[in-house]
Amino acid sequence: MSATENNPFNASWTYDKAPESTDHIQLKEQYELFIDGAFVKPLKGKYFETINPSNNQTIASVAEASSEDVDKAVHAARAAFDSWSTLSGRERGKYIYRIARLIQERAREFAVIESMDGGKPIRESRDIDVPLAANHFFYYAGWADKLAYAFPNKTPKPLGVAGQIIPWNFPLLMAAWKLAPALATGNTVVLKPAETTPLTALKLAEIIQESGLPKGVVNILTGAGATGAAIVQHPEVDKIAFTGSTAVGKYIQKTIAGTPKKLTLELGGKGANIIFEDAAIDQAVEGIVNAIFFNQGHVCCAGSRLFVQESVASTVIQKLKERMEHLIVGDPLDKNTDIGAINSTKQLETIKDYVEKGLKEGGEIYQPVCDLPKKGNWCRPTLFLNVSQSHTIVQEEIFGPVLTVQTFRTIDEVIDKANNTPYGLSAGVWTQHGAKIFHLTQQLNAGVVWANTFNKFDPTAPFGGYKESGFGREGGLQGLRPYLKFN
Numbered sequence: 001m002s003a004t005e006n007n008p009f010n011a012s013w014t015y016d017k018a019p020e021s022t023d024h025i026q027l028k029e030q031y032e033l034f035i036d037g038a039f040v041k042p043l044k045g046k047y048f049e050t051i052n053p054s055n056n057q058t059i060a061s062v063a064e065a066s067s068e069d070v071d072k073a074v075h076a077a078r079a080a081f082d083s084w085s086t087l088s089g090r091e092r093g094k095y096i097y098r099i100a101r102l103i104q105e106r107a108r109e110f111a112v113i114e115s116m117d118g119g120k121p122i123r124e125s126r127d128i129d130v131p132l133a134a135n136h137f138f139y140y141a142g143w144a145d146k147l148a149y150a151f152p153n154k155t156p157k158p159l160g161v162a163g164q165i166i167p168w169n170f171p172l173l174m175a176a177w178k179l180a181p182a183l184a185t186g187n188t189v190v191l192k193p194a195e196t197t198p199l200t201a202l203k204l205a206e207i208i209q210e211s212g213l214p215k216g217v218v219n220i221l222t223g224a225g226a227t228g229a230a231i232v233q234h235p236e237v238d239k240i241a242f243t244g245s246t247a248v249g250k251y252i253q254k255t256i257a258g259t260p261k262k263l264t265l266e267l268g269g270k271g272a273n274i275i276f277e278d279a280a281i282d283q284a285v286e287g288i289v290n291a292i293f294f295n296q297g298h299v300c301c302a303g304s305r306l307f308v309q310e311s312v313a314s315t316v317i318q319k320l321k322e323r324m325e326h327l328i329v330g331d332p333l334d335k336n337t338d339i340g341a342i343n344s345t346k347q348l349e350t351i352k353d354y355v356e357k358g359l360k361e362g363g364e365i366y367q368p369v370c371d372l373p374k375k376g377n378w379c380r381p382t383l384f385l386n387v388s389q390s391h392t393i394v395q396e397e398i399f400g401p402v403l404t405v406q407t408f409r410t411i412d413e414v415i416d417k418a419n420n421t422p423y424g425l426s427a428g429v430w431t432q433h434g435a436k437i438f439h440l441t442q443q444l445n446a447g448v449v450w451a452n453t454f455n456k457f458d459p460t461a462p463f464g465g466y467k468e469s470g471f472g473r474e475g476g477l478q479g480l481r482p483y484l485k486f487n
């Protein structure tokens with residue numbers, strides 16, 4: 001008997017395979033750098049491999065940009081700046097709309113490649129990442145000719161060349177979050193995707209080329225930390241927008257201290273998800289699952305610390321365990337998959353280390369019984385009970401499908417516990433009382449507080465953190481500001 005058959009919760013929940021087809025996608029064996037409107041070989045001739053984390057097979061080899069390539073890209077962006085920044089907002093907007101529409105046209109291809117390169121379930125890349133990326137371009141295209149209305153009585157001016165460095169958890173979406181407001185405000189860009197997930201940014205470069213965007217306005221360089229550091233250090237870059245780990249964010253902040261470069265940082269998080277006794281419990285359980293298991297927990301705003309009011313704790317935990325038994329872990333390209341592959345073997349090791357630490361420090365672990373594929377990077381959805389504020393797994397960001405569960409009795413107690421973290425990115429509140437929601441949104445020290453939902457993203461809403469989660473906002477009218485100066 002298989003583990004699945006053994007499991008009473010799973011008895012009526014067997015699915016046939018429903019793989020998304022891959023025959024419509026076009027991938028090259030080797031990808032070059034996108035500089036000054038053309039795909040060019042890296043000056044030092046170095047390449048690295050990008051791997052499919054669900055089977056550890058190489059998908060393609062990708063150019064590694066050296067500091068000389070960075071220099072070339074920054075010069076291309078600088079040369080393009082004058083004409084791009086003085087083009088009318090209406091004309092800039094047209095290009096951005098075109099990019100949005102081209103993403104929509106190739107949405108299936110983008111979704112499949114995103115899932116192959118990063119490991120996320122196709123359901124998420126198809127229904128969330130790709131549509132949201134297109135929506136971001138649509139939304140900021142709309143602002144391009146309305147900047148004077150966004151900032152009345154001011155004269156907003158673009159900053160110049162923006163260096164943008166993005167992580168591996170939402171590769172296309174983060175590229176859209178970065179590029180759309182920068183272009184709408186008249187800046188030119190050098191963007192670097194993460195080394196484990198470069199493919200959708202390179203596909204986006206193809207779309208940008210197809211859109212006829214003037215050359216040099218967007219340059220896309222692939223490479224690892226050294227490439228990112230060269231962008232940060234380049235003297236002709238006027239602004240750095242970084243999304244990634246708090247450690248690298250702090251390093252970037254130190255590097256550019258004392259220079260005129262502007263900076264926005266969107267860093268780590270350890271979001272509190274708070275369930276009150278008056279919440280709709282079944283919906284809250286779905287919300288807990290979405291908060292922590294969405295994208296394998298590779299989400300900076302994940303609800304990784306669950307706080308349940310004591311009176312409903314046993315019910316919530318029981319229902320959560322039952323729900324976890326039904327989560328399907330496996331092939332990212334299967335349309336039934338809930339939890340895909342962990343993005344890299346390095347990240348899997350990090351998660352495993354935290355799980356071991358949790359056990360060593362006395363936490364009580366719960367993982368559902370489920371079969372995992374033989375090859376690839378996999379982690380079962382994991383709960384830790386019997387943990388307190390002092391446990392490492394309660395304090396540190398794990399960036400994986402691992403949830404800590406604590407209980408509380410009063411509102412003041414849960415506010416104290418939720419805010420007792422160096423981070424301040426997100427939180428969630430589940431209650432049927434509006435007054436409680438308003439009270440908590442004021443008291444919780446988090447850039448985003450979701451009420452009776454979690455991990456909801458919208459291009460019109462600002463997103464960003466406090467404390468070690470960074471500063472600056474992306475999305476909404478607020479997302480224009482970091483790319484503008486006002487005289």
Ligand code: ADP
Nearest residue numbers: 165166167193194195224225228229244245248
């Ligand atoms: P993680 O630890 O989760 O991989 P990182 O913060 O290291 O997150 O990565 C986020 C992005 O920052 C990636 O594109 C990565 O290549 C880049 N990066 C890593 N180190 C540096 C650095 N020293 N300077 C600039 N960018 C960096």
